[in-house]
Amino acid sequence: MNALTSHEGAVCIDGVIYRPEEATVSVFDRGFLYGDSAFEVLRTYGRKPWCESDHLVRLQRSCEKLLIPLPVSLDQLSIETALAVEASGFSECYLRLVITRGEGPMGLDLALARNPSRMIYALPLQLPAPELYQHGAVVGLVHSGRVVDGVTPYGAKSSNYLTNMLALNQAKQRGCYEAIIVDHAGEIVEGSTSNVFLVCGGRLITPPVEAGILEGITRKQVISIAHAMNHPTLEAKIRPERLETCDEMFITSSIREIVPITRVDEITIADGRPGPITLRLLHAYRERANLGK
Numbered sequence: 001m002n003a004l005t006s007h008e009g010a011v012c013i014d015g016v017i018y019r020p021e022e023a024t025v026s027v028f029d030r031g032f033l034y035g036d037s038a039f040e041v042l043r044t045y046g047r048k049p050w051c052e053s054d055h056l057v058r059l060q061r062s063c064e065k066l067l068i069p070l071p072v073s074l075d076q077l078s079i080e081t082a083l084a085v086e087a088s089g090f091s092e093c094y095l096r097l098v099i100t101r102g103e104g105p106m107g108l109d110l111a112l113a114r115n116p117s118r119m120i121y122a123l124p125l126q127l128p129a130p131e132l133y134q135h136g137a138v139v140g141l142v143h144s145g146r147v148v149d150g151v152t153p154y155g156a157k158s159s160n161y162l163t164n165m166l167a168l169n170q171a172k173q174r175g176c177y178e179a180i181i182v183d184h185a186g187e188i189v190e191g192s193t194s195n196v197f198l199v200c201g202g203r204l205i206t207p208p209v210e211a212g213i214l215e216g217i218t219r220k221q222v223i224s225i226a227h228a229m230n231h232p233t234l235e236a237k238i239r240p241e242r243l244e245t246c247d248e249m250f251i252t253s254s255i256r257e258i259v260p261i262t263r264v265d266e267i268t269i270a271d272g273r274p275g276p277i278t279l280r281l282l283h284a285y286r287e288r289a290n291l292g293k
């Protein structure tokens with residue numbers, strides 16, 4: 001099936017709704033040419049974008065870091081997101097918001113493009129199979145370079161995901177579900193599109209923002225839910241040796257929520273089954289998201 005004809009849903013480009021197969025951007029768009037754009041991925045629960053304001057604020061911060069002026073206000077982006085959800089006709093959507101610096105003549109000079117564009121995709125929500133949550137996933141460590149402190153776009157969710165894509169590819173070739181990226185200092189940072197948590201003695205441990213992670217919106221929710229359940233979170237660097245002694249491990253992301261991890265390469269996490277605290281957090285997270293607060 002042709003990739004375009006297989007798409008359902010709606011795409012809003014600069015305020016105008018299109019069917020996905022009719023939604024196009026210029027070959028001179030710098031998002032395409034240079035990855036010169038920022039994005040967010042979120043999903044709806046009960047047809048409402050979950051944690052929308054957190055995602056919009058992170059998008060704004062990413063644009064600030066990339067020196068891309070936001071073409072419209074966050075309120076307008078929220079209105080257009082609602083229009084895209086409505087136009088999609090789906091009960092629940094995968095949502096992607098992209099701000100690109102727009103089109104312009106070839107060249108790296110930012111001044112070559114002065115009209116940023118916005119795209120909001122409302123597509124079918126494709127969730128992992130329930131077995132992933134029942135049995136947990138196997139992930140692989142990948143030693144990979146990171147955009148760390150001192151590099152301007154550090155912390156921005158820019159559309160240039162090549163490092164993460166190549167890391168994921170390495171992990172997939174070893175039969176793993178996700179790549180867990182290890183930085184130059186040998187410390188665990190995050191997944192290719194997820195944040196990482198360990199549970200040790202009833203306490204959660206997750207790498208700090210300063211480690212060069214994307215400050216996940218799901219991560220923030222999980223820290224708050226765990227706190228309410230009397231499981232404090234320590235934001236600390238994680239060395240791979242820690243995996244041998246931890247009680248539980250999981251990863252988080254907006255679409256996949258909380259995925260239990262049962263093995264990291266050759267290391268089995270505890271008894272090799274999804275941990276009880278992980279499953280309680282997943283239950284509470286879904287409850288909170290479905291309630292919309």
Ligand SMILES: Cc1ncc(COP(=O)(O)O)c(C=O)c1O
Pocket residue numbers: 041164190191192193194195213214215216217218219252253254255
């Ligand atoms: C590199 C990276 N880290 C973490 C996450 C999880 O972020 P969130 O919970 O906001 O979806 C993502 C999501 O795409 C990501 O790309």
